[in-house]
Amino acid sequence: MDELSTNLQNRIRVTPPFDLEKTIKCGQLFRFLHCGKKYYLPFRESVIEVEQEGNDVLYSVHGKELQENDIRKIFGLNDNIKEIDAYLINRVSGIKEILNYSSGLRIMSLPPYETTISFIFSIQSSIPLIKKRLDTLARIGGASIFINSREVFLFPASNILRGLSQREIGSLRLGFRERFFLDFIREYEEGFFEKLQYLDYKAKRKELMKIKGVGEKVAECIMLFSMGELSAFPVDRWVRRGMEICFGVKGTTKGLTEKGREIFGDFAGYAQEYLYYYMRSKNKRGE
DNA sequence: CGCCAGGACAGCC
C-alpha cells in the first residue's frame, strides 16, 4: 500500500501523553486504513492522513478542508490529559496501574450520525465484522476520495442512506440488526444530533435510547465518542469483567454504568477507555 | 457440530 503515501503537510505539537495507535485502535472508530506508520481516516467529507512522530502529529487533509482545531478535536488533543489523569489517580485508588498501561489513549470526537450506525452494527459482533459491514455500506454509498490513485470511501449522508434499495441493504447482512438500521435511517438524520448537543447527560441519554437498537451500552458509546460527554461510561463485557476484577464491583449494565460514573466522576469515559484497553491487552497476552 | 463475539428487547416475575 506504499502507493498511498504522500508527504504530510501539517504538524501539531502535542502535550504528552499521546498515542495515536492506541487512540485509533481502541474501538472508538472502525473504518481506518493502516499502512506503515500512517493511518487514513475517512471523516465526514474528508480523509485525514496522519502519523505520529514523537510528540508531533503530522497530517494532511484530502477532500474538504479541515482546520487545525478540527484535527485537535477529532483526536482529543484539546483534552487536558495530565489534569484528567491526576483527577482519576487522586479520586480512585488502584487505577494507577491501568492508567499507566493505557497511557496516551484519547477519547475521539466523531460524527454522531455515523457513530450511531456503527454501534448499532456492533451489537453482538466482532470488530472485523463491524468494519466489514461499515465498509460495505460506504462502498454502496459511493462518495469517495482518491489518494494517489487509491479510492477511499466516505461514510454516506442520511439522504443517501434513505435512497438505498432493499437489495443493497440486504447485502450488508445485518441479521436482526437490519430492522434497527432501517428504522434509524427512516426516522433520523444528522440534524437530530445537533439539537441534542445542548442537553445534559441524562436528557441526551433518554433521547438516544428512544432509537430502536440503542440500549444502555450503545447510548453511552454515542455520547462518549461523538457528543463530548466525557462522563459517559459504556459497559461491555470487558469493562464488566474489569470492574469486577480490578474494583470488586458487580451488577447489571445499568447498575455498572451508574457505579462507574460515581466512582470515576467527571472523566468516567476516560477511565472506561483505559480499563477497556487494559483488559483487552491483558487478554491478548493470555493473562 | 457447538459456541460465542465489545447487546437489545420482549416477556415474565
Added chain:
DNA sequence: GGCTGTCCTGGC
C-alpha cells in the same frame, strides 16, 4: 426494577 430466552451472522 432484575432475570431469561431469543435474535442473524461469521469465525473457530
